[in-house]
Amino acid sequence: MTNNILIYNTLSRTKEVFEPINAPFVGLYVCGPTVYSDVHLGNCRTFVSFDLIYRYLLHLGFKVRYVRNITDAGHLEGDRDEGDDKFAKKAKLEKLEPMEIVQKYTLGFHDVMRLFNALPPNIEPTATGHISEQIEMVKQIIDNGYAYEVNGTVYFDVEKYSKEHNYTLLTNRLLEDLLEGTRVLGGQDEKKGRLDFALWIKAKPEHIMHWPSPWSVGFPGWHIECSAMSNKYLGERFDIHGGGMDLAATHHTNEIAQSQACNHTQPVKYWMHTNMLTVNGTRMSKSAGNGFLPGELFTGQHPLLKRGYSPMAVRFFMLQAHYRSTLDFSNDALDASDKGFKRLMTAIALLNKLKPSGEKSGLDIQDLEKRCYAAMNDDFNSPVLLSELFEAVRFINSVYDGKAVVTESDLALLKKLMNNFVFDILGLQQEIPQSNDINKLMEFVIKLRNEAKAAKDYATSDKIRISLNEMGIQLKDNKEETSWSKI
RNA sequence: GGUCGGGUGGCCGAGUGGCUAGGCAGAGGUCUGCAAAACCUUUUACAGCGGUUCGAAUCCGCUCCUGACCUCCA
Numbered sequence: 001m002t003n004n005i006l007i008y009n010t011l012s013r014t015k016e017v018f019e020p021i022n023a024p025f026v027g028l029y030v031c032g033p034t035v036y037s038d039v040h041l042g043n044c045r046t047f048v049s050f051d052l053i054y055r056y057l058l059h060l061g062f063k064v065r066y067v068r069n070i071t072d073a074g075h076l077e078g079d080r081d082e083g084d085d086k087f088a089k090k091a092k093l094e095k096l097e098p099m100e101i102v103q104k105y106t107l108g109f110h111d112v113m114r115l116f117n118a119l120p121p122n123i124e125p126t127a128t129g130h131i132s133e134q135i136e137m138v139k140q141i142i143d144n145g146y147a148y149e150v151n152g153t154v155y156f157d158v159e160k161y162s163k164e165h166n167y168t169l170l171t172n173r174l175l176e177d178l179l180e181g182t183r184v185l186g187g188q189d190e191k192k193g194r195l196d197f198a199l200w201i202k203a204k205p206e207h208i209m210h211w212p213s214p215w216s217v218g219f220p221g222w223h224i225e226c227s228a229m230s231n232k233y234l235g236e237r238f239d240i241h242g243g244g245m246d247l248a249a250t251h252h253t254n255e256i257a258q259s260q261a262c263n264h265t266q267p268v269k270y271w272m273h274t275n276m277l278t279v280n281g282t283r284m285s286k287s288a289g290n291g292f293l294p295g296e297l298f299t300g301q302h303p304l305l306k307r308g309y310s311p312m313a314v315r316f317f318m319l320q321a322h323y324r325s326t327l328d329f330s331n332d333a334l335d336a337s338d339k340g341f342k343r344l345m346t347a348i349a350l351l352n353k354l355k356p357s358g359e360k361s362g363l364d365i366q367d368l369e370k371r372c373y374a375a376m377n378d379d380f381n382s383p384v385l386l387s388e389l390f391e392a393v394r395f396i397n398s399v400y401d402g403k404a405v406v407t408e409s410d411l412a413l414l415k416k417l418m419n420n421f422v423f424d425i426l427g428l429q430q431e432i433p434q435s436n437d438i439n440k441l442m443e444f445v446i447k448l449r450n451e452a453k454a455a456k457d458y459a460t461s462d463k464i465r466i467s468l469n470e471m472g473i474q475l476k477d478n479k480e481e482t483s484w485s486k487i
Numbered sequence: 488g489g490u491c492g493g494g495u496g497g498c499c500g501a502g503u504g505g506c507u508a509g510g511c512a513g514a515g516g517u518c519u520g521c522a523a524a525a526c527c528u529u530u531u532a533c534a535g536c537g538g539u540u541c542g543a544a545u546c547c548g549c550u551c552c553u554g555a556c557c558u559c560c561a
C-alpha cells in the first residue's frame with residue numbers, strides 16, 4: 001500500500017492525496033438508485049465508476065466498507081416538497097403496492113449490476129428500513145436549532161444554517177443568487193425561507209406510504225436518508241462520498257448541512273462526483289426520454305441503437321473515458337469499444353499459450369506495471385490504464401507470432417498483471433463461456449478443415465470457414481494452429 | 488442571469504509547457520492456397536485571435552460555440 005492515490009475532491013476542486021481517516025479502513029458511501037423505475041444506462045455509469053474505485057481500493061489492500069443505499073421512500077415527484085411520492089404514483093399507475101414497485105425495481109437493478117459485473121456493496125440500506133434513524137436525526141437537528149415544524153412538516157432552516165456555515169461549499173454559489181433562482185410566486189408556502197427543504201413531510205390522506213413520528217404521520221424527506229444511513233454505518237465523519245454530478249448542488253449540499261447541523265462536523269473528507277453520460281451531447285435522463293435501459297442496449301431493441309452490445313463491451317466503453325468527463329454515446333463509439341474489448345480479451349486468452357524463452361523480454365513488464373499503477377493512482381484514470389494494457393496486448397500478440405520473446409519470470413509477471421488489472425480492477429470478464437462441449441466440437445471441425453487443407457481440398461476448407469463465419473465464428477490461422485473466436 | 492465545466496485528427500477518448508496516449512475506422516506492407524487474425528509502417532489534430540516563453544494543445548486575455556447544475560433524475 002505504498003501507492004499515493006490522488007483523488008479529485010469536489011470540496012477543493014483539486015486532486016488531493018488520499019489519506020484515509022482510519023487506515024487501512026475506508027468508508028465509502030455512494031448514493032444509489034431511486035427504485036421507482038428501471039435504471040437507465042446513465043445511472044449505470046455512475047455505479048460502474050464507483051465499482052472501479054471500490055475494486056482498486058480493495059486491490060491495494062484497504063478494508064473498505066462500501067455502502068450504497070436504495071431510495072425506496074420519500075422522493076417526491078415535484079419540487080418544493082409537494083406533489084406525489086414517486087413510488088405511490090408509480091404504484092397507482094401499475095396497480096401495485098408501493099413496496100411491490102420497490103421490490104420489482106430493486107431486483108431489476110441488482111440484475112443489471114450483476115450483468116455489468118459490479119461488486120455488490122457491503123451494505124445496501126433502504127430508506128424505509130431506517131425510518132427511526134431518520135426521525136432521530138431530525139429530532140437532533142431540531143434540538144440543535146436548525147429545523148422547525150409547521151403543521152406536522154419539519155423544515156431545515158437554511159438561512160439560519162448559512163449564517164454559521166458555508167451552505168454552498170460544494171458548488172461555490174452565492175446564497176443571494178440561489179434566493180433569486182427560487183423566487184416563489186405562490187403565497188401558500190409554509191416554509192420560513194425559500195431555500196428551506198423538508199426533513200419530514202406530513203402525509204396527505206391519500207398518501208399510502210407513511211410512518212408515525214413526533215410531528216405527524218408522514219414520511220422522510222429525500223435528503224435525510226443518506227445522512228442518517230451514512231452516519232449509522234460509517235460514522236459521523238467518513239472518507240469518501242460519491243454520486244452523480246447532478247446530485248451535488250441539491251442532494252449533497254443538503255446532506256452536508258443536515259449532518260453538520262446534527263453532529264457539528266463535516267461528514268465527508270472526499271466528495272467524488274461522476275460525470276454524465278450523454279446522447280448527442282445532451283445528458284441522458286429519464287425525463288428527456290433519451291435514455292435507454294440496459295436491456296434495450298443488450299438486445300439492440302431501441303430506435304437509437306443499430307444493434308445490441310454485450311454488457312462487458314458497454315463496461316469497457318465506460319472505462320475508456322475518465323469518470324469525471326462526460327461520455328458521449330453513439331453506435332460508432334460502442335462498435336469501437338466492442339472490438340477493442342474483444343481484442344483485449346483475445347490477447348489475454350493467448351497468454352496461456354505463450355512459450356517463454358530468452359534472457360530478456362521484448363517489453364519491460366515491471367515498468368509497465370508501474371505505469372499501470374501510476375494511471376490508477378492518478379484519480380482512477382482507467383483510460384490511461386487501458387492504453388498501457390494495450391501495449392501489453394501488442395506484446396502478447398507479437399510473442400505469439402514468434403516476433404518477440406518473453407522470459408519465464410516476465411511471463412508470470414505479465415499474467416499476474418493482466419489478471420489484476422483487467423479482471424480484478426477494471427472488473428471485465430471473458431464473455432464466451434468456454435464450455436467443453438463447444439470446444440471439443442470446434443476442435444473437431446478445425447481438424448476436418450485442416451485435413452482438407454492438407455489435401456489441398458480448398459473448396460471444402462473454405463466452405464467450413466465461410467459457413468462458420470456466417471454462424472458468427474471466426475477462424476484464425478496461425479503458423480502452428482488454428483484458433484477461433486466469436487465475432 | 489449565476490455556478491462549474493468543455494471545445495483534441497473520420498469517430499470515441501487521454502494528455503496541463505518541450506519527449507507529440509489508446510481504441511475503432513482509413514492507407515501501405517509482412518505473413519497466408521484464399522480470407523481473417525496478428526504484426527510493422529503510415530495520413531488527416533489540438534475552436535478562433537492576441538499575449539507570456541527559447542518553446543504552448545497545455546499558462547494569460549478576448550471572442551465564438553457548447554454542456555451540466557441552479558426544478559425530479561446517477
